Each structure stands twice: as C-alpha cells, then as structure tokens.
Amino acid sequence: MSSIVNDIIATVKQxxxxxxxxxxxxxxxxxxxxxxxxxxxxYRSYKILERIIEPxxxxxxxxxxxxxxxxxxxxxxxxxxxxxxxxxxxxxLRFHPSxxxxxxxxxxxxxxxxxxxxxxxxxxGKGGSDFDPKGKSDNEVMRFCQSFMNELYRHIxxxxxxxxxxxxxxxxxIGYLFGHYKKLRNEFTGVLTGKGLNWGGSLIRPEATGYxxxxxxxxxxxxRGETLEGKTCIVSGSGNVAQFATEKILHLGGKPVTLSxxxxxxxxxxxxxxxxxAYVKQLKNIKRGRIKEYADKYKGAQYFVIDPxxxxxxxxxxxxxxAFPSATQNxxxxxxxxxxxxNGVYVVSEGxxxxxxxxxxxxxxxxxxxxxxxxxxxxxxxxVSGLEMTQNSMRLNWTRExxxxxxxxxxxxxxxxCLTAAERFGTPGNYVNGANIAGFLKVADAMIDQGIV
Numbered sequence: 001m002s003s004i005v006n007d008i009i010a011t012v013k014q015x016x017x018x019x020x021x022x023x024x025x026x027x028x029x030x031x032x033x034x035x036x037x038x039x040x041x042x043y044r045s046y047k048i049l050e051r052i053i054e055p056x057x058x059x060x061x062x063x064x065x066x067x068x069x070x071x072x073x074x075x076x077x078x079x080x081x082x083x084x085x086x087x088x089x090x091x092x093l094r095f096h097p098s099x100x101x102x103x104x105x106x107x108x109x110x111x112x113x114x115x116x117x118x119x120x121x122x123x124x125g126k127g128g129s130d131f132d133p134k135g136k137s138d139n140e141v142m143r144f145c146q147s148f149m150n151e152l153y154r155h156i157x158x159x160x161x162x163x164x165x166x167x168x169x170x171x172x173x174i175g176y177l178f179g180h181y182k183k184l185r186n187e188f189t190g191v192l193t194g195k196g197l198n199w200g201g202s203l204i205r206p207e208a209t210g211y212x213x214x215x216x217x218x219x220x221x222x223x224r225g226e227t228l229e230g231k232t233c234i235v236s237g238s239g240n241v242a243q244f245a246t247e248k249i250l251h252l253g254g255k256p257v258t259l260s261x262x263x264x265x266x267x268x269x270x271x272x273x274x275x276x277x278a279y280v281k282q283l284k285n286i287k288r289g290r291i292k293e294y295a296d297k298y299k300g301a302q303y304f305v306i307d308p309x310x311x312x313x314x315x316x317x318x319x320x321x322x323a324f325p326s327a328t329q330n331x332x333x334x335x336x337x338x339x340x341x342x343n344g345v346y347v348v349s350e351g352x353x354x355x356x357x358x359x360x361x362x363x364x365x366x367x368x369x370x371x372x373x374x375x376x377x378x379x380x381x382x383x384v385s386g387l388e389m390t391q392n393s394m395r396l397n398w399t400r401e402x403x404x405x406x407x408x409x410x411x412x413x414x415x416x417x418c419l420t421a422a423e424r425f426g427t428p429g430n431y432v433n434g435a436n437i438a439g440f441l442k443v444a445d446a447m448i449d450q451g452i453v
Contacts, residue, residue, distance in 0.1 A: 004037065005030050008049055019102025021329060021354070025109050026053055028358060032436035035425040046452075048444045052112065055105065057081040061151040063129055065144045068137055077148050079127035079155055079163075082108035085446040088159055089125030090115055090382060090389075092166030095173065099130045106329070107166075110353055111382070113439030114375040117414045120386035125161055127152070133168050134288070145176035153181050158189045158392070164385045165194040167328070170240065171206075190392025193385035197397075202388035204403040205381075210244030210351055211404070212380015212411050213324055213372075217349035218252060219415035220370040220431070229253035232320040234345070236260045237327035238284050238291050241351040241378070245324045246277055258315055260306070260327060261291045265315045268294075268301040312336050319343045326351030334359035341367050350374035361432060368429070376414050376435040383410045 012026050030049065037044055059079040066072050078101065081089045091111040094104070104126045112124030129148060133141050156163060165174050174194045181191055188200075195201035204211070218228055231254045235242050238259040246256045255271040259280060268276070276298060283289045295303035304314055312335035316323065323345050325331055329352065332340070337360035340348065348364060349372040350356065356364070356373075364371045384407055391397055398406075414435075421441070422434030 002034070004044065005034055008053070011050075012053065016102065016105070019105060021106040022102045022109065024330075024358060025106040025354060028354075028361070028432070029109075029113065029436045029440070032433045033440055035427070035433065036437055036440065039425075042448070043444055046448055048447055051447065052083060052440075052443065053109070055080050055082045055108065056084060057155075058101070058105075059127075059152075059155050060101070063131065063144065063148050063151070065140070065147045067140050075129050075131040075144070077127070077129045077151060078104050079152060079161070080104045080108035080125055081155070081161055082124040082126070083112045083443060084123035085443050085450060086116060087121035087123045089161035090122040090164070090385065091125040091127070092164045093169045093173075093177075094126070094128035094166040095131045095133050095168030096128070097130055097132045099128045103329075104128060107353055110375050112443060113436060114379045115382055115386075116439040116442045117376055117417060117435060118379050118383045118386060118410055119413055120383065120410075122382065122386055125163070126166075127163055128166065128169070131168075133173065138172065141173060142176045145173055146180040149177050149180040149184065152177075153184045156181075156191055158191050158389070162190070162385075162389060163192055164382070167239070170194075171196060190389055193388040195388070200388075200392055202384055202391055202403055203398070203400040204407060205384045205388055206240055207244040207247070208384035208407055209241045209378050209381030210246070210326065211248045212383065212407060213241070213245050213326065213349045213351040213377045214248035214252065215380065215408055215411040216372045216377040216415060217322060217324070217347050217370070219412055220347060220349070220372055223419075223429075224370075227252065228322070231255070231322050231347075232257060233322040233324060234258045234316065234318060234320045235324045235326055235351075236265070236315055236331055236355075237325075237352065238280060239326075241381075242324075242326040243277065243281055243284070245326050245351050246272055246280075247274075249322075249324075250274060250277070254322065257320065258318065259291055259294070260315055262306075263290055264292060264303055264305040266291055266294045266301050266303050267315075267318060268298060270300050312339060316340050317343065320345050322347040322349070324349055324351050325355035327355065328352055329354045330357050332356040332360045334363055336360060337363040340364075341369070346370060348372065349377040351378050353378065365430060365432065371431055373432050373435050375439060376418050376431060379414055380407055380411055383407060 418434030
C-alpha cells in the first residue's frame, strides 16, 4: 500500500514541483488514508485520491488598478474550484503578497475536507491575489476589489461558488467586492459570506473561526474530564482568528498570554484580559498598528522581535497548557513542537490552516497530546459561512445565541466524527487521521455516486 502513496506523492512532485505547501497538504492526507484504502479497494479502482488531488477548475487572471497618485499596478488573481461533490465551492479569498498558485491549491485542498466535516453541503475552493491591502487607502482597496471582481464575477454565484474572507480580506474588502458584483450582475444574492450585518451577514461570523478553535479544544479536554478553566494559553497572530480565540479563552476561564504579528510577539505573564483585548482590537482593526505598541502601553508585557531565519519561534517556548496557532501556515516546526512539549503544553488546537509542519505534527502525535488539526479545529469559520448562506436563502436572520449554539453543535459534531473515524480505523485519539478520514469518506462516496466527472 505504501507504493500507492509513494506513487501519488511522486506524481504531485512531478506535476507541481514549485508548490511545496500543496505537496505538504497532500502528503499528510494521503498518509492518513492508507488505512482506508487497505479496507476499501473501491476507492483505489475509482481513482478517488488521484481525482480529489486535481482541482476541478483553476482560474487565473490579471488585476490592473490605479493608486491614488494615478500610477497603474498589475496584480495576479486566482480562484481554485477544487471539488464540488457535496455542494457548491466554498472557501475564502486571501489578499497577501505571499499568495501564489501552490498556496491557494493547498488551502483549497484542505477546504474540501474541512467543509465535509462541517456536516453542511459545501464543496471546497479558495482564491485571492498577491495584492497587499496594508498601507493602502480605502479608495485604493476599493479600486483593486472592483478590478478583481470584474473577472471573478463570471465564475461565482450562490449555487456555484461562494467566496468568503481570509487573510487581508475583511469586512471592508467583502463590502467592496459584493457591491461591485451586485452592480455587474444586477442582482442581490448571497454570493459572498462575511457580509455586513445590515445587508445579509450573519452574527458570530467574525468570531466563528477563533471561537470554534477554542470550542474544539474544550471538546478535546472533555475526553480527559478537564476544562479550559485556569489553563494558560499561548496564541499566535493578532488578526480576526487570534482576537476571537483569545476572547473565547477568557469566556471559558483560561488565561491567554501571547499575541503576535509578522514583526514579533508580546508575552504578558499577567494575562491578556478583556480590557487589554479591547485595546488589541482597536490597535489592529481600527488603527492598523503593530503588536509592539501593546508592550508600550502595558508595562508588564514583554515584546520580542521574531527572526524569520531563526531555527525556532520563541513564541512557542513559554510555559503553558494550551496552544492556539492562529497566524499562518508552517509557524510551528519540529523544534517549536518539541519546545511546546518541553514547556508543558498538552493541547494544541489550530486556528490557522496547516500551521504545523509534518515533522512538527509527528512530534505532537508521538507525545500523545490533544492535537486538533486545522481542518477540524478551525472549521467554525466556514461553518458559520454555511449558516450565513442558509439565512440568505431563507431571507431571514438568526439571533446571536442561535448562531453560536449551532456553531457549538457543529464543533461538537466535528470532534465526534474525528474521534469515531480514528477509532474505527485503528488509531484511537489521533485527530489527524480522524479528520482526514471522516472528511474523505463523505466526499469519496459522493464522487463514486456521481460517476467519472
């Protein structure tokens, strides 16, 4: 069976040699699915893995726009429509200089399994651009978004492909994108999620990914008869996911002590309480400042510069019980994972997509800690996006309590699906295998039902 895995990985390397993140995501999933392929040869004969790895459609286009001085810039836009076996494509748009085809394919591939786990009828997709909204005026961002939508509108729709936000795409960008889509198509439909509350958005959507990661951690702890009460928590990032993970940690009685951005991180041994978190939200969401300013305001906090060339990230080298990587991919390597273990961390719940390298994942699994991989732990965001789609289709709005309750039910269901699948295939407690297998089975069976398409 390992020869089949090796052949698939070798084919991806040959076809996509410049896409390391995509290869990493495929490798992790395929290694888990050996357990399934051994019992179910029909998936091999139908070439399900080979088909699920290849996107159904890849759209790439230029995005010209003019800045406030009249200078013309040209960025590259993408939409990866990965798999629609169980529903229309669903996944975010990312605006960041690091965006390229390989990163978006990895994100779209992960999204297929994540969306499958949510229990909602959603396929997987991802998109974005190498445009950087940081430092741009509102008018510059608007002009870029309108140019981006001039092409994207041809490929999306409420029953076809429903994008959402991601890194660099928040409420401002979703508003500009939706407004231009509405103008181009002359229709008001639920084609994007993450919309403003007064024009089709859902309560809890901004909070959902961070809240969901913490709910998933709480579910994992419950298997050992524990809660988050009194637990010291390390959180990376300071954007949407990190902010609301921190907020929910506080709600459940934990003590968050770190936050970070691309320059460095703060460590506040006394804990980031509700007042300090409110300052962070103002700093990052309104002022668009750097996390270093937190340490300038709160004298008990320390600020550390992060060297991207260093062999480890010192943020993961503090005494704690729980870790919530909520920044970006591959922020925890093997050295970081070992540091987490050495410092007493025994719960890792991923708010970001694939924030841990394969070597790091293996260390966490070998130490038998409670490790929730991103495709399960951070599925709360797309789950509430799915709930937003439902509300749009029904032309109604649910209360905050109702959406939050549905989110908690979904995260509990995802946790149970991972545990059940892991145990069924002989690796009890392994949430990586459980998430990959449970997500795969639903999509694979639908693909068989629908024929060779």
